[in-house]
Amino acid sequence: MKTVIKNAKLITMENDHRIIENGAIAFENGKITYVGENIDDPTTYDEVYDAKGNYVLPGLVNTHGHIAMSLLRGYADDLPLQQWLETKMWPLEGQYTKEHTKWGSYLSIIEMLKTGTTTFVDMYDNMDVVASAVDQSGIRAKLCRGMIGLASDEVQMQKIEEATAFVQDWEGKANGRITTMMSPHSPYTCPPAFIEKVVEKAKLLNVPIHTHMSETLFEVELNVKEYGQRPVAHLEKLGVFDCPALVAHGVHVSDEELDILAKHDVRVSHNVISNLKLASGVAPVQKMLEKGLLVSLGTDSSASNNNLDLFEELKQVALLHKGVHNDATLIPAKTALQMATVDGAKSLWLEEQTGSLEVGKEADIIVLNTNQVFFQPSHDPISHVVYSASGRDVKDVFVQGKHVVKNGECTTVDEEQVIFEANRMFKKFTL
Ligand SMILES: CSC[C@H]1O[C@@H](n2cnc3c(O)ncnc32)[C@H](O)[C@@H]1O
Numbered sequence: 001m002k003t004v005i006k007n008a009k010l011i012t013m014e015n016d017h018r019i020i021e022n023g024a025i026a027f028e029n030g031k032i033t034y035v036g037e038n039i040d041d042p043t044t045y046d047e048v049y050d051a052k053g054n055y056v057l058p059g060l061v062n063t064h065g066h067i068a069m070s071l072l073r074g075y076a077d078d079l080p081l082q083q084w085l086e087t088k089m090w091p092l093e094g095q096y097t098k099e100h101t102k103w104g105s106y107l108s109i110i111e112m113l114k115t116g117t118t119t120f121v122d123m124y125d126n127m128d129v130v131a132s133a134v135d136q137s138g139i140r141a142k143l144c145r146g147m148i149g150l151a152s153d154e155v156q157m158q159k160i161e162e163a164t165a166f167v168q169d170w171e172g173k174a175n176g177r178i179t180t181m182m183s184p185h186s187p188y189t190c191p192p193a194f195i196e197k198v199v200e201k202a203k204l205l206n207v208p209i210h211t212h213m214s215e216t217l218f219e220v221e222l223n224v225k226e227y228g229q230r231p232v233a234h235l236e237k238l239g240v241f242d243c244p245a246l247v248a249h250g251v252h253v254s255d256e257e258l259d260i261l262a263k264h265d266v267r268v269s270h271n272v273i274s275n276l277k278l279a280s281g282v283a284p285v286q287k288m289l290e291k292g293l294l295v296s297l298g299t300d301s302s303a304s305n306n307n308l309d310l311f312e313e314l315k316q317v318a319l320l321h322k323g324v325h326n327d328a329t330l331i332p333a334k335t336a337l338q339m340a341t342v343d344g345a346k347s348l349w350l351e352e353q354t355g356s357l358e359v360g361k362e363a364d365i366i367v368l369n370t371n372q373v374f375f376q377p378s379h380d381p382i383s384h385v386v387y388s389a390s391g392r393d394v395k396d397v398f399v400q401g402k403h404v405v406k407n408g409e410c411t412t413v414d415e416e417q418v419i420f421e422a423n424r425m426f427k428k429f430t431l
């Protein structure tokens with residue numbers, strides 16, 4: 001099936017940030033075959049989508065989260081991280097069944113697709129259920145079984161075996177839309193010997209490592225107290241950065257630590273809204289960029305955000321660092337959008353598949369309804385996408401060429417049923 005999107009304002013996010021004012025993009029068998037000036041003769045295509053001058057851009061990439069936690073949205077607001085985790089999240093997560101994970105995952109996937117995210121990272125338990133939801137819904141994901149290592153040797157081994165089986169069962173599945181990682185939860189919840197075992201497995205399986213790192217001052221101080229080193233040197237010593245690595249947060253990192261991360265080409269998922277809500281702090285993103293680190297955007301879960309609309313992260317990242325440093329030139333709109341698209345894809349080693357509109361890449365494409373007052377006058381599309389848009393402006397979404405959101409409606413999952421089931425599952429918790 002040959003499809004063309006015509007009459008589009010194309011924001012390609014190629015290296016030169018090419019904008020094509022009156023453009024077209026075509027795809028076949030899930031891959032982009034043409035990006036350029038508008039086409040005159042649409043008769044050679046099986047399907048013609050008229051974008052009617054709306055913005056067309058690559059699907060957004062969310063590089064850190066826990067999607068099944070959408071069931072806990074709004075359950076425990078206004079608390080700091082450690083208290084939030086220990087007294088609120090972990091007790092309820094202890095009650096999760098596969099059914100909770102299933103409906104929480106679908107709820108988040110519909111939300112992400114409808115707000116323009118076509119690729120996401122997920123670290124959680126019951127990952128077979130998450131992967132099946134990814135497969136069914138048509139979204140793209142990099143998934144890992146998150147492992148908390150504060151447990152007996154037997155349970156530790158069981159978790160590593162489960163994570164290994166998950167990688168073996170799902171890497172490359174769903175027509176290549178699912179890829180995998182190994183994931184020790186964090187240095188403060190995983191003993192050193194456990195992390196070393198995970199590193200060994202990741203090397204054998206040839207997959208990256210994903211972990212939370214240096215999110216709060218508390219965990220940095222704890223690391224120094226327990227192991228005599230700050231988290232970055234600690235993880236380096238345990239071999240984590242000998243693998244391709246993606247770390248979430250990196251809020252409390254010194255200049256020396258940034259040098260270590262840069263030396264190992266560690267990718268950082270910046271979770272600006274979650275960090276603000278949990279009062280974890282402000283990551284030194286400008287310094288990260290100056291040191292050449294690849295920085296992308298993550299929402300974390302909707303229990304600490306409280307939604308998965310990556311357009312909100314886009315605007316926050318562009319605003320917060322200006323305000324904190326008293327410098328309006330920091331993180332310009334182009335840089336923010338790059339973090340949410342092409343650099344997000346690179347951070348997940350998926351740049352050959354997604355992140356920009358280029359011939360040969362897969363057709364992960366979103367259309368924004370820009371025929372609205374707050375997109376006028378229509379002269380700088382990147383500025384408008386970053387500073388004026390919201391996920392609610394997303395009209396149509398294609399992943400691997402499949403039309404998964406049509407005129408604002410998800411075509412692959414029954415939204416009404418998911419809303420009903422998510423509420424039913426929440427009622428099953430003992431609060
Ligand atoms: C072992 S599965 C993932 C685990 O991570 C917890 N989690 C959610 N948000 C955060 C965060 O901001 N920092 C650290 N841990 C987080 C979640 O509750 C799961 O237990």
Ligand SMILES: [Zn+2]
Pocket residue numbers: 064065066212248300301
């Ligand atoms: Zn997290």
